[in-house]
Amino acid sequence: MFAYIVRRLLYAIPILIGVNLLTFTLFFVVNSPDDMAASQLGDKYVTPEAIANWKQKNGYDKPLFLNSQAAGVGQVTDTIFFDKSVRLFAFDFGRSESGRDITTDVATRMWPSLAVALPTFLVGIGVNICVALMVVMFRGTRLDRGAVFVFVALMSISYLFYIIGGQFLVAKTWRLVPISGFHTEGQVWKFLVLPVLVGVVAGIGAGARWYRTLFLEEANQDYVRTARAKGCSELSILFRHILPNALIPILTGVVVLIPSLFMGSLLIESFFGIPGLGSYMLDAINSQDFAIVRSMVFIGSILYIVGLLLTDISYTWADPRVRLS
Amino acid sequence: MKPVLLWSDALIFLLVISLALFFWRLRHDPQTRERWAEVFSSRLGMVAFTIIAAYILVALLDSLHFRRALENPESLATQEVFYDNKVSSVFDVLTGGMGDRFERTYSAPFALLSFEKENIKDASGRDIRDFPPLRHAGQHLAHPDERTADILVKSVSALLWGLLLCALVITPQWLLLRGSALPWAASWLTQGVILCAGAWTVSISHHYHILGTDQGGADVLYQSLKGIRTGVLLGTLATLVMLPIAVTLGVMAGYFKGWVDDVVQYLYTTLSSIPGILLIAASVLLFQVYIDLNPDFFAVGMEKADAKFIALCFILGVTSWSTLCRLIRAETLKISQLGYVQAAHAFGVSHSRILGRHVLPNVVHIILITFVLDFSALVLAEAVLSYIGVGVDPSMGSWGNMINGARSELSREPTIWWTLTGAFFFMFILVLAANLFSDLVRDAFDPRTSLRRAEA
Numbered sequence: 001m002f003a004y005i006v007r008r009l010l011y012a013i014p015i016l017i018g019v020n021l022l023t024f025t026l027f028f029v030v031n032s033p034d035d036m037a038a039s040q041l042g043d044k045y046v047t048p049e050a051i052a053n054w055k056q057k058n059g060y061d062k063p064l065f066l067n068s069q070a071a072g073v074g075q076v077t078d079t080i081f082f083d084k085s086v087r088l089f090a091f092d093f094g095r096s097e098s099g100r101d102i103t104t105d106v107a108t109r110m111w112p113s114l115a116v117a118l119p120t121f122l123v124g125i126g127v128n129i130c131v132a133l134m135v136v137m138f139r140g141t142r143l144d145r146g147a148v149f150v151f152v153a154l155m156s157i158s159y160l161f162y163i164i165g166g167q168f169l170v171a172k173t174w175r176l177v178p179i180s181g182f183h184t185e186g187q188v189w190k191f192l193v194l195p196v197l198v199g200v201v202a203g204i205g206a207g208a209r210w211y212r213t214l215f216l217e218e219a220n221q222d223y224v225r226t227a228r229a230k231g232c233s234e235l236s237i238l239f240r241h242i243l244p245n246a247l248i249p250i251l252t253g254v255v256v257l258i259p260s261l262f263m264g265s266l267l268i269e270s271f272f273g274i275p276g277l278g279s280y281m282l283d284a285i286n287s288q289d290f291a292i293v294r295s296m297v298f299i300g301s302i303l304y305i306v307g308l309l310l311t312d313i314s315y316t317w318a319d320p321r322v323r324l325s
Numbered sequence: 326m327k328p329v330l331l332w333s334d335a336l337i338f339l340l341v342i343s344l345a346l347f348f349w350r351l352r353h354d355p356q357t358r359e360r361w362a363e364v365f366s367s368r369l370g371m372v373a374f375t376i377i378a379a380y381i382l383v384a385l386l387d388s389l390h391f392r393r394a395l396e397n398p399e400s401l402a403t404q405e406v407f408y409d410n411k412v413s414s415v416f417d418v419l420t421g422g423m424g425d426r427f428e429r430t431y432s433a434p435f436a437l438l439s440f441e442k443e444n445i446k447d448a449s450g451r452d453i454r455d456f457p458p459l460r461h462a463g464q465h466l467a468h469p470d471e472r473t474a475d476i477l478v479k480s481v482s483a484l485l486w487g488l489l490l491c492a493l494v495i496t497p498q499w500l501l502l503r504g505s506a507l508p509w510a511a512s513w514l515t516q517g518v519i520l521c522a523g524a525w526t527v528s529i530s531h532h533y534h535i536l537g538t539d540q541g542g543a544d545v546l547y548q549s550l551k552g553i554r555t556g557v558l559l560g561t562l563a564t565l566v567m568l569p570i571a572v573t574l575g576v577m578a579g580y581f582k583g584w585v586d587d588v589v590q591y592l593y594t595t596l597s598s599i600p601g602i603l604l605i606a607a608s609v610l611l612f613q614v615y616i617d618l619n620p621d622f623f624a625v626g627m628e629k630a631d632a633k634f635i636a637l638c639f640i641l642g643v644t645s646w647s648t649l650c651r652l653i654r655a656e657t658l659k660i661s662q663l664g665y666v667q668a669a670h671a672f673g674v675s676h677s678r679i680l681g682r683h684v685l686p687n688v689v690h691i692i693l694i695t696f697v698l699d700f701s702a703l704v705l706a707e708a709v710l711s712y713i714g715v716g717v718d719p720s721m722g723s724w725g726n727m728i729n730g731a732r733s734e735l736s737r738e739p740t741i742w743w744t745l746t747g748a749f750f751f752m753f754i755l756v757l758a759a760n761l762f763s764d765l766v767r768d769a770f771d772p773r774t775s776l777r778r779a780e781a
Contacts, residue, residue: 018595026607152764156701156757158708160728161749168735179736266602267709285606286714293607300600 001316004324005309012305019301020085023294024064033060033080058095059083084294093295096284102295106277112182113264113276116192120199120268121261124207125254127200132211133238136219148212154205162202163271170194180273195272199265214249218242247318255311259303263296327408329390331631333638337388337558340565341381363769368511370765375515376758383550384557387416390627412627416554420547423530426461428542434743435533437463437472462533476529483528487521494520537743539731549747551722556755559638559707559717560700566642567699568692571649576684578650579657580676589654593647601644602713608640609715630718637710637717641703649695656688690770697763701756708752724748 037054038046055061060080067078087094093102135147171179177194218224219242227237264278273279277296284292315322351357364370392408417424431440438456445457466475495513502509526546529535536545578589596604616622616629623629660666661684669679710716711725712732719726731744 014591015595015598018591019599022595022599023607026611029611149761152760153757156753156760158705158728158749158752158756160708160712160732161745161753164728164732164735164745168740172736260600263600266713281600281603282713285603285610288610293603297599297603297607300603301598304598304600 001313001324005313008309008312012302015305016089016298016301017085019297020088020294021081023297024081024084027290027294028064088295088298093298094291096291097289098287102292105280105292106295106299109275109277109280110262111276112274113269113278114262115188116195116199116268116272116274116276117261117264119192119196120203120265121257123196124200124203128204128207128211129243131204131208132215133243135208135212136215136242137234137238139216139219148209151205151209151212155209157202157205159202159267162198163267166194166198166201167271170197180271182272182274191272191274195268195274199268210253211246211250214246215242217249218246221245248315251314251318252311255314256304256307258310259306260300262303263300326394327392329392329412329627331388331390331628332635333558333562333631334388334390336562336565336635337385340561341385360769362507364762364765365507367765368508369761371508371511372515373758373762373765375512375519376754377762379516379519380553380557380755380758383416384554386419387414387551387554388558389415391415416550419527420550421527421531423527423544423547424551426530426534426544428459428461428534428538429457430538430540430542431741432459432462432534432538432542434535434537435462435472435476436537437466437469440741459534465532476533479529479532480525483525484521486528487524490520490524491517536747539727539744540734545727545744545747548722548727549724549751552724552727552748552751553755555634555717555721555723556704556707556752558634559641560703560759562635562638563641563645563703564696564699566639567646567649568696570643571646572653572685572688572692574646575650575653576657576680576688579654580661580680580684582658586654589650593650596644597647602710604644605640605710606713606715608644609637609710612636612640626720630721633718634721641706645699649691652691652695653688656691657684660684660687690772693770694763694767697759697766701759701763704752704756704759708748724752 033055034051037051037058037060041050041054052061062078062080062083065079065081084094091103093106096102096105135144138144138147167179170176171194177190180191182188182191215238223245224237224241227241232241262277263281264274264276266278266282268274269276269278270282280292281296283289284296312324316324365374390412391414392410392412395407395409397403397405397407429439429443432438433440436459438458441456442454443457444452444454447453447455463469463472463475466472495516498509498513526535530544530546534544534546536549539545539548574589574592578586612633616633620629623632666679666683669683707716707723708725708728711723712729716725717723727744727748731741731748734741734744
């Protein structure tokens with residue numbers, strides 16, 4: 001198992017290099033280091049010396065991918081791409097174009113993101129599984145068909161509608177919680193209730209429908225018929241037989257998401273004014289801050305790869321027959 | 326009049342024609358016929374399909390663009406014809422110029438007065454501050470109180486016209502298809518409702534703003550209808566870009582295995598490990614910069630918006646092929662182990678022929694299911710992307726742009742709800758119909774579900 005994990009982590013390196021290469025190419029196709037310097041220095045008419053100065057200071061005074069003047073390995077290593085990538089692998093994200101330290105920013109902004117994303121994730125799974133189990137109890141009846149239609153209808157509503165509708169109804173009309181904002185002291189929960197609620201409700205349609213399919217697939221298996229023939233009650237069939245056996249497909253879809261919870265949700269955070277990583281990314285996109293976008297892409301990729309690894313490990317826990325090798 | 330062919334117009338017509346040809350070629354294939362008969366044997370499938378077809382029809386009509394010839398004033402001595410800078414479509418003509426009736430700013434649905442007070446002159450010429458009357462609503466009314474009665478009378482006459490239209494459209498279908506085993510009645514009923522609603526909308530909108538107007542004074546209903554083209558085109562064109570990449574790479578990886586498989590797997594793992602929205606945002610920003618650097622490529626503003634739109638479809642397609650590719654690779658791996666492929670190998674059939682005749686036809690169901698499933702997801706994604714600011718051009722009507730422009734209006738007092746309602750309603754109906762239809766298509770074409778039903 002240990003060897004397996006190490007091997008998987010080694011596989012991650014070429015993927016991360018590829019990710020970096022892609023973001024770099026995308027960015028520098030249209031944006032030369034000179035353009036970056038000019039836009040960061042802010043002036044329409046900047047002197048060439050100022051640009052050269054800025055490039056020197058921020059480490060953009062080398063060729064992009066290939067340094068034909070250097071000798072040997074230096075052709076590849078003495079470039080902007082290599083410098084910036086190596087730093088990323090050491091988790092040194094450097095400074096954003098506005099001069100803030102990205103590593104500190106990420107470390108502080110991670111927690112508000114997690115405060116919203118984790119409850120949404122856990123409550124969401126609980127609610128979806130309960131709803132799905134309830135529907136599966138009534139499988140083949142009109143109630144089941146009606147519920148599936150409702151799920152599809154819920155899925156068809158835009159995420160933006162849930163957010164705007166939730167803010168309008170709960171915060172503006174009923175005045176139960178603030179419309180948006182975030183506090184680290186005092187009644188934090190007041191600011192968290194609405195985003196979590198919106199996130200959970202928005203996910204019910206797709207989530208419950210997916211769990212229902214998984215449970216139904218299990219409900220048609222032979223062991224369920226056997227259990228029923230032995231005289232098990234429907235409830236014990238649902239919870240003791242179907243649920244544990246549906247764990248593997250559930251884990252496949254769910255575990256991979258856990259590390260990404262740190263990244264937060266772009267839409268929820270920007271609508272509710274939560275100072276997490278999601279709104280950080282959105283701001284970076286809008287101000288075209290390449291250093292932040294690159295760091296976030298890198299972090300996102302790492303978290304995804306960790307998620308895949310966790311999924312594999314969780315299989316061994318859910319199904320003793322699975323051996324990682 | 327001078328026809329204008331935008332790139333997206335050409336692509337959507339090309340797509341529709343090739344789809345029609347594809348189904349025409351397959352019309353005698355018994356298996357395909359059976360599957361489709363299964364989809365359409367449910368009334369829900371009929372209704373959903375009719376709604377989708379209506380949306381597509383609107384999108385196609387809205388894709389026939391032209392520029393009107395301007396009438397030269399008498400004083401101008403030249404015979405040269407000048408054209409309007411504004412690009413219109415056949416759909417604009419059919420709706421009777423709904424989009425040309427601008428107000429000054431917000432107005433509520435069916436309102437006669439503007440939403441905000443302005444300085445106006447009263448009957449005796451004094452300056453007062455009051456709600457000014459709208460320019461294009463209820464001009465024919467002698468007194469504001471007649472409004473309700475007027476709307477009722479106009480509705481009845483519009484519905485009568487609608488029924489006549491229904492008779493014209495549905496009777497030929499009835500004569501042709503009455504012996505069919507499929508539930509066509511459900512489709513006719515839907516067509517009837519859509520036709521009546523259409524007739525009502527066009528006739529009432531001459532006298533009122535049915536869904537009010539937005540901040541710039543544009544008719545909200547017209548904008549929501551214009552959003553249909555954007556939504557439908559984005560949903561289909563992005564998938565069209567994705568399909569060839571995903572199918573080619575997936576089939577090659579699954580069939581040739583070895584280093585080809587390694588490369589393809591590396592490519593899609595790398596791509597899918599990047600947070601999707603960041604990748605899309607970065608690519609769109611990149612294209613934006615490119616357009617800003619080369620402004621003289623496009624003759625009218627609409628062409629620039631169109632180029633951005635095509636780029637968006639392209640970007641969405643290129644960034645989303647990994648899921649389909651993975652599915653097709655797995656299926657191809659399975660198929661290439663089967664006896665008939667091995668036999669073809671033994672007979673010395675070439676790789677390209679095996680792929681074309683034995684492998685590709687057997688992954689078509691996956692492609693079809695993905696195509697229908699992705700459609701609704703893309704329509705929803707458009708709204709989100711436009712909100713973030715990396716969606717379609719603001720000059721191009723789209724539901725996402727409407728929502729983005731209106732989201733702060735709910736906090737006003739009294740609430741301005743109609744812009745959001747219009748956008749969400751038209752988006753919801755399309756996505757719901759597409760989702761329901763995709764469920765039926767998957768049930769009919771996915772061998773796993775058909776197998777399960779055979780056992781039951």
